Amino acid sequence: MNAGLGTTRYLGDMNERGDLAHLRLGVAMGIAAAYRFSDRFTFRAEAQLYYIHGSQQDTHLSYNNLSFRSLNPEIWAGVQMDLWHPDDRNHIIIPYVMAGVGFTCITPKTTYKGQTYSLAPLHTEGVDYNRLPVILRYGIGVPIVAGERFKWHLEGVYTHVLSDYVDDVSTVYPDRSRMEPLAAALSDRRLELGKTPNLAGAKRGNNTRRDGYFILSARLIWVVSTAKQQHYRRSRRG
Template identity: 65%
Template sequence: MNAGIGTTYYTGDLTEAGNLGHLRLGAAINGAIAYRYSPQLTFRLEGQVYFIRGSQKSTHLAYNNLSFYSVNPDIWAGIQWDFWQENDKNHVIIPYALLGAGLTYMTPRATFAGSYVSLAPLHTEGVDYNRLPVIIRYGLGVPIVATERFKWNLEAAYTHVLSDYLDDVSTVYPDRSKLDVFAAALSDRRLELGTIPNATGAQRGNSNRRDGYFVLSVRLIFIVRTYVQRNYRRSFPR
């Protein structure tokens, strides 16, 4: 059994690669159960709540003025593979890789006129997108402290979301005349900067690249020893 807490970094249409001065980090908390099937293979089931955010402010697209934040749940199941066996005397630290799939529920929001607004129901691009997409997660971890019953692991994982609407931005600006006034104001926020709105069909996002998020976390693992495991450890003394 294990639990973790960490920081998030969103990748998508409202972030800019290499803009280290404006990373806009978030936070995550998670819990998992895992079962060691063999000396190197572990099955893992995990649930998480994560906060991510993004904004075009201080980027080369600042003139479009789009932004979002989300507090989303996700759940995934997969495998964890240790690079060496637990009883390997030649390696004091044994890192691991993880791979799995699951689901997340997307809740993109924005701040508008001093209020928090849910963006998905507004159909800001004229699209009613799926808010429960499949996710694929992969990453690496390494124990930093270990005892007989407890471990502290440092883990870095990336979650690839099979949707481009994690941030409510994907394709082009819709025809504003087909949106209600409120939806039109959240679809194109240039008016808040005193500039004219984008033309219908102008580029709003990049639909060729799906969204995702990194999580760097510290995890506390409590090891539950079974009768079979205790006998296994006795047969392979360190």
Template identity: 60%
Template sequence: MRSYLLPLYIGLAGLFVLEPATAQKTAIYQEKPRTWLASVSLGTTRYTGDMNEPGNLAHLRLGASLALSGAYRLSNRVVLRAEAQLYYIYGSHKYTRIDYNNLSFHSLNPDVWVGAQVDFWPTDHRTRPRSPYVLAGVGLTYMSPRANYQGKSYDLASLHTEGVDYNRFPLIIRYGVGYPICARDRWKLHVEGTYTHVRSDYLDDLSTVYPDFSQMSPLAAALSDRRSEIGLPPNRPGAKRGNADKNDGYFILSLRAVYVIRTPWDRGYRRQRRGPRQ
């Protein structure tokens, strides 16, 4: 767990180390309308679904994420943004109120989304050089839940463990907040927290009821109901397996390094801000 949070500690340290020495340079490199931006993000994830309990802080089950994005500043307060991401999540019934069902999963998934970022204050505000922002957008993810069984990893979706063939490319809705913690020349470091709502309840391959095991392969049946591995009798077909009333999702807390791309218009603006050479 601590290893995933290390980038955040480094970023917070940068707030105190970099910013005082670069305040004047930061003013030169303020983002103006028509500025292009590129960024890379490293974060920690937490899945929300039927194999996790919101209040169980002792077992957060943190994963990791890596994202690349491009953005275009449309105005002093609005940025258009597109992003591609790879994220790892996992969950388990262990340490939950229904640990007797003994199910678990892990998943390494890609997602893409497009949306907008809105600053609380304009970039040229005289007394607020850094502005928090909100963001929101829509996109797609590919779900690839897997589980370990007898020393091997198996793709759960292709086994139809609930007897259904669900869509593996669901729509996602992402929203969150961010804050630029420091800046140096054309580089900026943001801390960002988002939640991604997945328009599917099968991110963890778990949603409704136990199927008729007689209609499944022995491997699919073994991965659909794993109670026998802990000495309990199997569930009956139709017994509750998951909660279909609420879709799944995932939180991401990340550090985002933003690079201001220099364009001909951009270079002219920055020369104007520096003034004539002495």
């Protein structure tokens, strides 16, 4: 069993990937269960809650004035593989890699005139997108402190979302004249900056690259003692 707490960074249409001055970090927490079924391979299943946010402020698209934030749940399952055998005496620290698949529920929101609004129901691009997309997770972990029953690990994991609407931005601006006033206002927020709204069909996002998020977390692992494990420990000490 293990539990983790870490920081998130969203990667999508509302940030600059190389802009280290505006990381817009969030937070994530999760619990997981893992079962080692061979010397180097472990099955793992996890439930997690993560907060991400983004804004076009301080980017090359700041004149469009879009922003979002999300507190989302996710579940996933996959496999961990130790890079070396646990009995390898040539390596004091044995890192591991992981990969898995699951689902997340995306809930982009924003603030407008002091009120918070959920963006997905407003169809800000004129489409009803899937709010329960598949996710692909892959990353690496490193044991920091290891005892017989409790361990501390550091993990870095990237989650690739099979959707481009994590941030409610993907393709082009719709025809605002056919939208409800609130939906139109949140679809194109240039008016708040005193600028002319974009024309229908103008580029709003980059749909050639799916959204995702990176999580760096510290994890506390509790090793559940079993008769088989106790026998294994005794055999190693002997």
